[in-house]
Amino acid sequence: MKIHIMDLSPGDRLKGDVFNNYGVLVLQKESSLSSDAIVKLMQHGIDYVEIEPHTVEHYFQPNNSTSDTIQKIKPFFDEAVDGFEDIFLSALSNGTYDDAKVDDLLQPMVNNLGGQKDVVSLLLLLSDSGNDNYTYNHSLQVGMLSYYIASWLGYSKLEAYEVSKAGYLIDIGKCKLDQDVLSKPGKLTPEEFEEVKRHTIYGHDIILNSTDDEISAIVALQHHERDDGSGYPQGLLDKQIHPYAKITAVADVYTAMTSNRVYQSKHEFLAVLRELNSLSFGKLSPEPTQALIKHLLPNFIGKNVLLSSGEIGSIIMTNQTDFFRPLVRTDSGFVDLSKEREISISEVYM
Structure with missing residues (x-):
């Protein structure tokens, strides 16, 4: 029987050879289709294939394991988050902090980042860390992402560490703010916002x-x-802003939007990347923003997701027509989010 490739399931068997529009053999007759084979058909632009009629049960098995490499980094994350509390409280009490302690916390973490390319898994690990203090966790995430962005832009290891350290410290000034205002669940008054700035x-x-x-x-x-002068506190324009500040701004916005805060629930990771892409045309510096998007997108392949339809699946391919709405495999088939616009990803899992 002829079936659309979006309705194929792993285990289906081809009734005949499959050729693409250029006459190139893609898959042979009687091939048993795996998920990779179905993706291959999609990549060749094939819409329909003939399969042998049969019934096979299929199911999606969520992957709840995390790689050993990522788990090895977790203690360094925990220490850096907890350590920031001491730095924050010292700045609150004395107006200063111990700079050597910052290096003691950051250096071991950064030294372990080089071998870990799956940054999305690291971000998921941090978002599930159980640490409920937004400022401390956020500071670590900004420091980590700033390090990666600087590395992707070609900065040396020393320079990338400097960017990471700067990112880790960007919110140290919040220790001098009224903590009730910082944790206010509702909209700030103009006076409160001026103070937060x-x-x-x-x-x-x-x-x-x-x-x-x-x-x-x-x-x-x-x-x-x-970049357009709409920021604060000085309303600087593009070339007036330090390159490191441009990098940390991207990391800051991304982690803020993907985190739970008292006045805002976290947004789904890919939706935030789409928003950052829009902000790179005038607000955020395009170079660090596009570096982040380019290097994070491949990390989503294989990640488990919850769809707005209630189905659970895994991302198997990025759509070239819409990078932020990928192809998802569920236990009932495939969902092409670039075409099924009414469905979206609600959450990404490891």
Whole structure:
């Protein structure tokens, strides 16, 4: 019987040879279709195939395991998150922090990042860490993502570490804000928002009072500046913003949007990448933004997802026509999100 490839299931058997539009043999007669074979048919632009009529039970088995490499990094993550609390409280009490302690926390973590290419799994690990203090967890995620973005842009290991450290410290100035305002579930008043914006200035001063690290101080001051001049605190334009601040701004926005906060539920990872792509045309610097998107997208292949339809599946292919709406395999077949626009990914899992 002839069947559309979107309705194929692993285990279906081809009734005849399959050729693409150029006459090239794609799969032979009587081939038993695997998930990879079905993807191959899609990549060759084949819409329908003849299969042998038979019934096979199929099911989706969620993958709940995490690679050993990722699990080895987790203790360094936990230590860096917990350590930031001490740094934050020291800055709150004394207006300074121990810069050597920052290096003691970050260096071991960064040294373990080089061998881990699946950054999405690292982000999922951090989002499921159980640490309910947004500021501390967010600081680590920004530091980690800043390191990766700098590396992808071709910065040296030393430079990438400097960017990571600056990213880790961008919100240190929040220690001087009214914590009730920071944890306010509703919309801030104009006066409250003006005060929150001052965390950039407070952070700049705290860093300079603690160390001679002028770069981290500048990044703390500028990480909310935007290329079109709409940012704060100085309303700087593109070329006036330090390159490191542009990198940390991308990491900051991504992790903020994918995290649960008192006034906002987290957004799904791919939807946030789509939003960042839009922001790269005028707001966020395009180079670090596109580097993040380019390197994160392949990490989603193989990840388990919950669809808005209630089905659970796994991402098997990125659509070239819409990078942010991939092809998903469920226990009932395939869902092409680039075509089935009414369905979306609600959550991504390891």
